[in-house]
Amino acid sequence: MHDYSTATAGHFYAVGVGPGAPDLLTLRAARLIGTADVILAPKSAASDDCLALATVQPHLRPERQEIVEHVYRMRRDPAGTAACWRVAAELVAERCRAGKSVVQITLGDPLVYSTSTYLMAQLVNGLLSPDQIHVVSGISAFQAAAALFAAPLTVQEDRLTLMPATDLDAVAAALDRCETLVLYKAGKKIRALADLLESRGLLGVARLVCYAEQNGRQFVSTDLRAAQDGLHGYMATVIIHLGRKEWDRGATPGSPADG
């Protein structure tokens, strides 16, 4: 197994920094961030600040680290997306060839709806060998959101499905096929989603969490009707606990999920 106690010269690390609270970083992430020569921080063109960078602030060593903010656009344009991340990937590869260690920081987990995917796709496309590329898992927003309610996501044979809320027909289909459904990017669809859930008698088992573990921004609600479309932006997570299986009642009497 790779030695993660310090960042290794010539290696790249996609590091998940969790949902935004500085103490929800893993020890491995903190050590790599503290010892890397280069920190790459992707920043959406739509936002003023880089939340991932703020999250890891206590571990940065700016006096001896190069900190690069890479601005990207969120768009449905495969060629444009690839070109944008190619620029960042070439910077990463150049630093690695020069014997530097590079950490890309990313909110949540680098493999769950993350910009790391685009960067790594370019890196393995002729720039770095797979053994120079490492991924360090982070707490994803759905985990942090569920933790706020202390309500189980899965028990025994439960199926958990995680998907974006962008296509409500797909959401409606998924409601029939799992015991817990987690929706990301639900901010702009809250009203239509509430209609769908009400028509299925499921409004009472849905919870909304926006900006989980982001200090001063966190918003939690068990009433989707009270939340307005767009108000809570991109980082809105809805957890729907369908709990249709008998063990849900049998094995966990009085569980938080029943409350």
Added chain:
Amino acid sequence: MHDYSTATAGHFYAVGVGPGAPDLLTLRAARLIGTADVILAPKSAASDDCLALATVQPHLRPERQEIVEHVYRMRRDPAGTAACWRVAAELVAERCRAGKSVVQITLGDPLVYSTSTYLMAQLVNGLLSPDQIHVVSGISAFQAAAALFAAPLTVQEDRLTLMPATDLDAVAAALDRCETLVLYKAGKKIRALADLLESRGLLGVARLVCYAEQNGRQFVSTDLRAAQDGLHGYMATVIIHLGRKEWDRGATPGSPADG
């Protein structure tokens, strides 16, 4: 938001310690484990050692902490399960009433197929108030398993489904309804699962990871045919990257998932 810098007197924390590597704990978990008065470590009756306890060893303060191992059986017996966890819950509640702070450590994430569910179900059943109960997310095995391959779990509109491999009919149905399927507890079904995947032409996109991030035990394979039933026990995770959507090829050319 609750202050997680130290464990608070009279409070209970279900703390995920990640897949087994000591450095995949979050900073929050490490601080709570280091400052709690009581550490409760569930231990399966079927195993000799408590892996969660070994994982957090560097943070324990045995000279001033009470460390309680709680032995449980894995069984389909709701009443027996409830009774077993009632005993542990009463101990937790008694310590909290005495002004102690209590941390239950659990592998992975406390809300994803975890014993914490059973303990918390008892705690909220008349023993503690919800505001005394906290959950600290941990890296789940599927995240650590995916990280070993640096292959994205979800991109753009992808649906991720997580379920146990115990019912292969349910697994077969799920294959049609998500872009990435993650199966837990796959150890005893590897051969039948390989047959199912082969019949769908999916053997080549399945990866097996056992004991991810457990030093000396980790086993990784892209050939399910080479793995024998039962050999890798309970902690076997299979990740099947169906990747049927066009963005999978368009937006991530040459991604690790294609390799």
